[in-house]
Amino acid sequence: xxxxxxQKKTIHDAALQTFGPEAVVRLFGSRLDDHKKGGDIDLLVxxxxxxxxxxxxxxxxxxxxxxxxxxxKIDILxxxxxxxxxxxxxxxxxxxxxx
Amino acid sequence: xxxxxxxxxxxxxxxLEIARRELAVLEYSHEKLFSMTIDxxxxxxxxxxxxxxxxxxxxxxxFGRFQDTVGDKLLPRALMALLEKPGPLIDNLSRAEQxxxxxxxxxxxxxRELRNRLIHxxxxxxxxxxxxxxxAGGFIGMFRRSYACFLALAEERFGVPEEQLxxxxxxxxx
Numbered sequence: 225x226x227x228x229x230x231q232k233k234t235i236h237d238a239a240l241q242t243f244g245p246e247a248v249v250r251l252f253g254s255r256l257d258d259h260k261k262g263g264d265i266d267l268l269v270x271x272x273x274x275x276x277x278x279x280x281x282x283x284x285x286x287x288x289x290x291x292x293x294x295x296x297k298i299d300i301l302x303x304x305x306x307x308x309x310x311x312x313x314x315x316x317x318x319x320x321x322x323x
Numbered sequence: 324x325x326x327x328x329x330x331x332x333x334x335x336x337x338x339l340e341i342a343r344r345e346l347a348v349l350e351y352s353h354e355k356l357f358s359m360t361i362d363x364x365x366x367x368x369x370x371x372x373x374x375x376x377x378x379x380x381x382x383x384x385x386f387g388r389f390q391d392t393v394g395d396k397l398l399p400r401a402l403m404a405l406l407e408k409p410g411p412l413i414d415n416l417s418r419a420e421q422x423x424x425x426x427x428x429x430x431x432x433x434x435r436e437l438r439n440r441l442i443h444x445x446x447x448x449x450x451x452x453x454x455x456x457x458x459a460g461g462f463i464g465m466f467r468r469s470y471a472c473f474l475a476l477a478e479e480r481f482g483v484p485e486e487q488l489x490x491x492x493x494x495x496x497x
Contacts, residue, residue, distance in 0.1 A: 279440050279455035280433070287432035295413050298436075308450070 225321060226255045227265070231293060236323045238288040239269050242281050243302070246272045250320030253299075264297040265289075268316040271304040278302045328406075332481055335404040336491035338397045339473055343488060345389040346470050352382040353463050361456055366449035379456070383445070386459055387438045389466060393473075394435065398424070401473060404480070424472045426465065434462045 227235070239249035253266030275281060282300040289298055303313050355378055359365065369376040398419055399409035409415050416428035425431055437459055444452040477483045483491070 277454060277458055279444070279451055280437060280458035283436035283440060283458075284429070284433045286436040287429050290413055290432055291417070291429050295411055 225251060226258060226260070226263075227251065227323075231265075232323050234289055234292045235265070235267065238285045238292075239267075239323075241288060242285040243269050243271050243275060249323050250316060251323055252316040252320035256319070256321060264299050266316070267298065267300045268313065268320050269300060269302045270317075271302065274304055274307070275302065331400065331403045331406075333491050333494055335397070335400040336477055336481065336483055336488055337494070338392065338400050339477055340488035340492045342389065342392050342397050342470060342473065343485065345385065345392055346466060349382070349385040349389050349466070350463065352378065352385050353460060356382045356456075357460050361453055363449050363453045366453045379445075383438075383441050383456075383459075386462075387442070390431075390435055390438060393466075393469065394431065397473060401476060404476075424476070425469045430462075430465060431469075434459075434465070437462070 235251075236249060239247045248270045250268045250270070251266065252268060254260050254263040255265055269282070269285070282302055286298045286300055290296060301313055301316060303309055303317070309317075359375070365375075369379065394412055394416070398415045401424065402409045402415065402418065407418070410418075413428075413432065416425065416431050419425045419431075420428040437455060441452065441455055441459060444455060474485055477485075477488070
């Protein structure tokens with residue numbers, strides 16, 4: 225995984241501050257590959273229940289991370305039980321690593 | 324005033340005039356768009372209703388353009404006009420918050436992220452798009468207040484009121 229401990233903690237804390245203390249955040253995509261360089265930070269946040277205004281909350285989470293780590297490209301997907309999922313969501317759930 | 328100082332002043336005021344115009348057209352699109360009931364059905368009808376789709380696209384595009392102008396141009400130029408050295412966007416937003424030009428740097432960064440989501444979701448995800456477009460509409464007040472702060476800077480620091488800004492847009496740099 226190509227994230228420093230500080231980056232992992234910042235992302236984890238931002239997820240819990242925005243999506244709530246029971247949220248689980250996974251890293252997926254190219255940052256899991258130690259042989260690649262740079263690239264977007266792809267995240268999936270799982271919540272135990274429906275999240276109102278989830279797009280705004282995901283945008284706020286990304287903003288919180290960037291205020292700490294500087295501007296970078298962060299893609300945040302979200303899901304909860306019963307939320308429609310795309311193939312990308314399913315693959316992120318399958319392959320993503322919990323932070 | 325030295326020529327460099329005059330140049331940074333003119334660039335700031337010219338960019339403020341651009342922001343003024345962009346905010347005016349954004350407010351127009353905002354009012355027009357949110358006079359409609361925006362829900363999932365509305366989003367799904369857009370493929371058959373080109374006129375409404377254009378209204379929506381105008382709003383999304385203007386929502387992004389105003390943020391780009393303020394974040395990438397006006398803010399660094401305002402700092403330079405105060406003889407400060409601008410840095411990366413996030414640092415500039417934090418500095419702007421300290422100076423009272425924007426109320427909340429993180430909220431600005433959030434609006435920017437939301438804009439990126441809107442562009443992506445428009446064609447692919449009507450459910451999420453319908454919710455997020457409302458959230459975007461909620462940022463207009465923040466944009467308006469921030470423009471007012473930059474305008475106050477122009478007035479107080481350089482003695483230039485809003486109605487004189489346009490004179491700087493095409494003024495040759497010293």
